[in-house]
Amino acid sequence: MKIGIEGQRLFRREKHGMDIYVLEVIKAIQQLDKTNEYVVFVKDDEDRNCLSETDNVKIVTVPGGNYALWEQVNLPRAAKQHGVDLLHCTSNTAPLFASTPTVVTIHDLIYMEKTAGDKTATMYQRVGNEYRRWIVPQVAKRCRRVLADSEYTRQDILKLFHLPETQVRVSYLGVSPKLAQSLKIERLPAIRQRYNLPERYFFYLGSQDPRKNMRTVLNAFGKFAQTTQGVDLVVSGKPPIFWNELLQQSGNEQLADRCRFIGFVEAEDLSGLYAQAEVYLYPSLSEGFGLPILEAMSCGVPVITSTTTSMPEVGGDVAVLVDPYKPDEITQAMMTLYNDPALRQQKVAQGLRRVEQFSWQRTAREVLATYQEVYASLS
Known part of the structure; x- marks a missing residue:
């Protein structure tokens, strides 16, 4: 054939x-x-x-x-x-x-x-x-x-x-095993320097496609930043067209200082960005699959994703599921994972087992x- x-x-x-x-x-x-x-x-x-x-x-x-x-x-x-x-x-x-x-x-x-x-x-x-x-x-x-x-x-x-x-x-x-295999400890400092990463951060693969829900993610992190110090938000890509509008909204006063847009991420650096994050954020509105859920899990990162469409099918009971239309739920999930290191480690271990199925x-x-x-x- x-x-x-x-x-x-x-x-x-x-x-x-x-x-x-x-x-x-x-x-x-x-x-x-x-x-x-x-x-x-x-x-x-x-x-x-x-x-x-x-x-x-x-x-x-x-x-x-x-x-x-x-x-x-x-x-x-x-x-x-x-x-x-x-x-x-x-x-x-x-x-x-x-x-x-x-x-x-x-x-x-x-x-x-x-x-x-x-x-x-x-x-x-x-x-x-x-x-x-x-x-x-x-x-x-x-x-x-x-x-x-x-x-x-x-x-x-x-x-x-x-x-x-x-x-x-x-x-x-x-999910390719090469993603996790490319995660070499000796490369992490160089990746951190290249993208000017903060000491502790949540990671979000930014996209201005409306279904990726960037506006809600940024608003949710703005609420998180009001009460919690010590962790920033790292977003791939450029600031969205509505960035200045968001900064003017009540409750987002700390967003400009706590959110970093790092531009395009080279494929060979992606595992390092996942692995050094505290949590990976993927509360998309709609997905046919949701490959980044598995990519993040394979790099040892807990995942927050949505209760909608295919994402529960992919994340199973390992991911923390939220209603992507409710910023307060996303904020609460951030707080729960950030404030509970034992839960984060549990989710990491479960995630590594889950990716073996794909x-x-x-x-x-x-x-x-x-x-x-x-x-x-x-x-």
Whole structure:
């Protein structure tokens, strides 16, 4: 069997969840499958060294254009030219009129919800969401199989698109052991100096995507900072567009002094930032999976996350679950974990055991089984 895998954004430097997914699945497939042939279709970008070819895995750079043009025109053309038997599109969307049988991974359906008054989304995010709202319902029905990151997402897909139960499969994401392995004690002082980290801090992987709930996280920490000294908040990325507005709100007087935005975090430094934190904050409004929950646990950090969507499924009874719409609950969870070192250590030990249930090898085996099933149905 000759399998095409779409990795349009695989080579971009600042990788997000879907990019990590396709990279880790391909790497695991390279270890597991020495029989089938693979063609990975990418768009040229900075990080060309993140993936290497092997005997049965070839990387093909497909010419550019915007996201939709690349996916709807250039990708199916390249798949046909290279004679793949099956095409796996890995990032929610897929070509509408591909002649090649297709499998799609739908990570979430968050973009299907039009949030009224969503003023913090960028133009890029709004245009992307409109594209997905138009494409995803159609490709979900046309693809031979749909892979979902969680049972929550699977049920969402079945309910919204009215697909047969057998068409949608759950394939959990994994956490790479290399993340924890990259955690070298001797590198921690350099990471601390590079990002100017405070002595003690909570860590939040910042994003201005409204569903990441940054405004509520910052407000919750502002309340925490009123009564508790000795720990700051470290946020990746830049200050949000509403930062000055937040600082003017009553109760956030200490936020400017106690919150540090550290810009882009290099992938090799992420484990060090997790590991040196007191707590990792992930009270997102909605997730298809929630990979950072497992990443933080694998680096020995307790996690605060949400009671909503897939996050209880991923965090289990190990994460501290809060209502992400209630800043007071997030503040209280911060206080509980910060003031109880024994509880933090208990959560760390439980988290290290939990991540053993999630591996990219397992994900890749489930993906391979789906390829085999679809290919067998074609004959």
